[in-house]
Amino acid sequence: MNALIGLGFVTLGLAASVLGAAGGVFALVTDRLYLLKTIRSWAMLVLVAAVGAFTVMEIALFQRDYSLAYVSKVGSDETPPLFNFAALWSSLEGSILLWALVLAGYLAAMVIKFRSRRDDRLLGWALVVMLVVCAFFFALMVGPANPFLTVEVPPGFNGPGPNVLLQNHILMAFHPPMLYLGYVGFTVPFAFAIAALITGRVGEGWLLETRRWTVAAWGFLTAGIVLGAWWSYEVLGWGGYWAWDPVENASLLPWLTGTAYLHSVMVQERRGMLRVWNLSLLCATFSLTILGTFLTRSGVVESVHAFSDGPIGAWLLGFFGLAAATSIGLIGWRGDRLRSPGAIDAPLSREASFLANNLLFGALAFVVLLGTVFPLVAEAWDGTRLTIGRPYFDSLGRPIGLAMLFLMATAPVLPWRKASTEVLSVRLFWPAMAAVASMALALVLGGRGVYPIVTFGLGGFAAGAAIRQVVLATRRQGWRGFLGRTNGGMIVHIGVVLLAVGLAASESYKSDRTVQLAVGESATIEGHEFTYLEAGADMNDRRLRVFALIEIDGADVYAPATTSFRQNGARPVPTPSVRSGFTEDVYLVLDEVPDPADDSIRLRVIIRPMVAWMWAGGALMAVGTVLALFPGRRRRGTEPVSAPVAVGAPAAGPPSGRNGSNGDDPAATGPTDRGAADSPSGDAAVPAGKDPVANG
Amino acid sequence: MRSSRIRRLGWIGLLVAALSLVVVAGVDDGGLETDAERVQRLSESYACPQCRGQSVAESNAAVAATIRQFISDQVTAGATDTEIRDDLLRAYDARILLNPPAEGITALVWVLPVVLVIVGAMGVAAAVTRNRGTTREPSDEDRRLVASAREGRG
Numbered sequence: 001m002n003a004l005i006g007l008g009f010v011t012l013g014l015a016a017s018v019l020g021a022a023g024g025v026f027a028l029v030t031d032r033l034y035l036l037k038t039i040r041s042w043a044m045l046v047l048v049a050a051v052g053a054f055t056v057m058e059i060a061l062f063q064r065d066y067s068l069a070y071v072s073k074v075g076s077d078e079t080p081p082l083f084n085f086a087a088l089w090s091s092l093e094g095s096i097l098l099w100a101l102v103l104a105g106y107l108a109a110m111v112i113k114f115r116s117r118r119d120d121r122l123l124g125w126a127l128v129v130m131l132v133v134c135a136f137f138f139a140l141m142v143g144p145a146n147p148f149l150t151v152e153v154p155p156g157f158n159g160p161g162p163n164v165l166l167q168n169h170i171l172m173a174f175h176p177p178m179l180y181l182g183y184v185g186f187t188v189p190f191a192f193a194i195a196a197l198i199t200g201r202v203g204e205g206w207l208l209e210t211r212r213w214t215v216a217a218w219g220f221l222t223a224g225i226v227l228g229a230w231w232s233y234e235v236l237g238w239g240g241y242w243a244w245d246p247v248e249n250a251s252l253l254p255w256l257t258g259t260a261y262l263h264s265v266m267v268q269e270r271r272g273m274l275r276v277w278n279l280s281l282l283c284a285t286f287s288l289t290i291l292g293t294f295l296t297r298s299g300v301v302e303s304v305h306a307f308s309d310g311p312i313g314a315w316l317l318g319f320f321g322l323a324a325a326t327s328i329g330l331i332g333w334r335g336d337r338l339r340s341p342g343a344i345d346a347p348l349s350r351e352a353s354f355l356a357n358n359l360l361f362g363a364l365a366f367v368v369l370l371g372t373v374f375p376l377v378a379e380a381w382d383g384t385r386l387t388i389g390r391p392y393f394d395s396l397g398r399p400i401g402l403a404m405l406f407l408m409a410t411a412p413v414l415p416w417r418k419a420s421t422e423v424l425s426v427r428l429f430w431p432a433m434a435a436v437a438s439m440a441l442a443l444v445l446g447g448r449g450v451y452p453i454v455t456f457g458l459g460g461f462a463a464g465a466a467i468r469q470v471v472l473a474t475r476r477q478g479w480r481g482f483l484g485r486t487n488g489g490m491i492v493h494i495g496v497v498l499l500a501v502g503l504a505a506s507e508s509y510k511s512d513r514t515v516q517l518a519v520g521e522s523a524t525i526e527g528h529e530f531t532y533l534e535a536g537a538d539m540n541d542r543r544l545r546v547f548a549l550i551e552i553d554g555a556d557v558y559a560p561a562t563t564s565f566r567q568n569g570a571r572p573v574p575t576p577s578v579r580s581g582f583t584e585d586v587y588l589v590l591d592e593v594p595d596p597a598d599d600s601i602r603l604r605v606i607i608r609p610m611v612a613w614m615w616a617g618g619a620l621m622a623v624g625t626v627l628a629l630f631p632g633r634r635r636r637g638t639e640p641v642s643a644p645v646a647v648g649a650p651a652a653g654p655p656s657g658r659n660g661s662n663g664d665d666p667a668a669t670g671p672t673d674r675g676a677a678d679s680p681s682g683d684a685a686v687p688a689g690k691d692p693v694a695n696g
Numbered sequence: 697m698r699s700s701r702i703r704r705l706g707w708i709g710l711l712v713a714a715l716s717l718v719v720v721a722g723v724d725d726g727g728l729e730t731d732a733e734r735v736q737r738l739s740e741s742y743a744c745p746q747c748r749g750q751s752v753a754e755s756n757a758a759v760a761a762t763i764r765q766f767i768s769d770q771v772t773a774g775a776t777d778t779e780i781r782d783d784l785l786r787a788y789d790a791r792i793l794l795n796p797p798a799e800g801i802t803a804l805v806w807v808l809p810v811v812l813v814i815v816g817a818m819g820v821a822a823a824v825t826r827n828r829g830t831t832r833e834p835s836d837e838d839r840r841l842v843a844s845a846r847e848g849r850g
Contacts, residue, residue: 237756238750238754238755238756239754240750240754243750243754343823343826344823344824344826346824347821347824347825349824351824352820352823352824355820355823355824356820359813359816359817359820362812362816363809363812363813363816366808366809366812367809370805370808370809371805374796374802374804374805378801378802381801382801384790384800384801384802385789385790385791386790386791386793386796386802387743387790387791387792387793387794387796388794388796388805389743389751389794389795390740390751390794391740391741391794391795392794392795392796392805395795396809422700425700425703425704425707426703429703429706429707432707432710433710435710435714436710436713436714436717439714439717439718439721440713440717442721443717443720443721447721448721448724448725449721449722449725450718450721450722452721453717453718453721453722454718457714457717457718512736512753574756589756591756591761604756
């Protein structure tokens, strides 16, 4: 019964997406714009279908309806409710279902948000793109990744439950949905970008429309990645948080290009430049989410995350090709309209620093992509089998990361257009003192090594610059100095610094020792005393947990354990126990099940300083993202002539969003201007060299 | 004028301080590598054959423990890094190296990023210096366009 209803919803979703997209294209191509309002109904139907399919699957999981192949794969009688709920996205088909649900949610949100502009072509095309992507994901569920296939099970059958590693920690209920909200969220600006290319309204209007959507998607993706690292640290028992595993890399890639976009888009909003580049970054971000799904879900790269293989590799690769080819084709086709109306005035300017930022993020994204796919390429090329791991990513990523920190310090204090060294020397003086102070402090506290000390120095530099901006803003505007994209962005920067400092310290000053301890015996490691008190076990119908009570420094007692799940046969998984602190984490793991015969355990003790700073940094990045979503202060207009101007605008009716914002920080324009349609024609027709902008 | 001179001196002081701190951090780096540190460093550069992504140093798997023990024994016996590497390559295959060797087609993973950064940096440099010396004052025509655009905003 569940299978039938679920399949009904999925089919409904596919039909509604296809019909909505086809109807939209028909209305747009034949210029019957009044028909566009029907898209709204189709979109709502897609949402109903996605919510319906999701609900049916959850009901089936809770009913333990093992006639569904998916439930018989990831469900079990013993799974507790929270992990049973999360079991929906613990394997391939359910992940696609979650993806479709999130996508349908974004689609419906778009329809509601822009309900007053039902016959706007730009919006019409954007909705069509959204529906096409929806259609693809529903087609996956009708075709190769059908979550509602049925299976014959014997009476009394009990499923294995989700992968044991996925039911060990509460974070599994939050990390994947966050990540998907981020991944899928980038579909919205992508849809607008494609719509802008199709309609030819490639000015800044679509950018302004999607600004908050992009920031929100970025925030979700950031939170999802940090939560994933935290989960890896708390659950997997290897003492690390980032393995450069293909799945991790797949989530990092769109984050890198998305971050590059969030920065370079400011140049376009302000100066009308970098249009092709920004469109390319958005298209790349979307395409990379699909490519990442292909890499991780097709089984092409084995990894600890690739819990399932499926026949959907070809589908995903095909869709990635379609997205990439469409993007490149459209950008090429609209090339004449995308010419920049301005130029960068000086190497020492905000614009130039954003370009440098993009170079670094692009380079890091390239390194991560190359390191992930090169083993596949090499194997296909001449059968070479090789691994690319942490040393590779570290040695190329470190210099790029340090350069990023340096830019984070200098770029925010640089004025637009052109800066003098005098301005820089005044504005960067206090941040530079913070840099030297943090290096000195690190040395006094015992930190050594060039790479970590330079990281702390540049971290202090960047944090100093960000704090300076926040202090200036709050002095001018009071508590509103925390709001808006610029100010929220600075809070994000401080979070990034915390993360970078925690990363450098915990990687550089790690100690990893394994000791053999008998009951009552103590060992001293790095100045801490570890005493093995006793072993114990607790058991329920789901798992057997054997733990060892370890007293640290004669005070707190921790219980690292090994857990054997019924479903997993005999193989136990280590369950670490972590004492987290402001300065250092003490991470205890049992490498093997305590042997009751000889009363002794092999205890692995990993001590890493400042790990908690990374989680704090991630949290601060999330807070900063939320602050950035609030409207900022309306700024005093700058000299109008120095603002970018759409030459065609006076003759062409409604002014573009870019004009409306007076060329100043568009965060300042507030919600009222955002609805302004940019003029369908002429927006981009600024002849090169005719631009009044270019004067230093 | 006076304050800017003081600031310049301040900058020089900061720069000198920063450089000397880095030098101290680099030179006073715990002296020669101990055997335990060497085992750790070597373990971090080999992949655990059964658990993709994790190094021999990080993994809890039995095979990782075996290789850790092998490295430790070899270090104690005074083997060089290259000897240990050759032994491990014989016992397993090239996939055990976490750091891809810069030879053959694999050299591309090292060369391509460097080439990209150089080309990209040249592109950025060209973009930011292109416009130097060609700036001009806004003309009356420019101002009129801006004014009409601003009016059109309503």
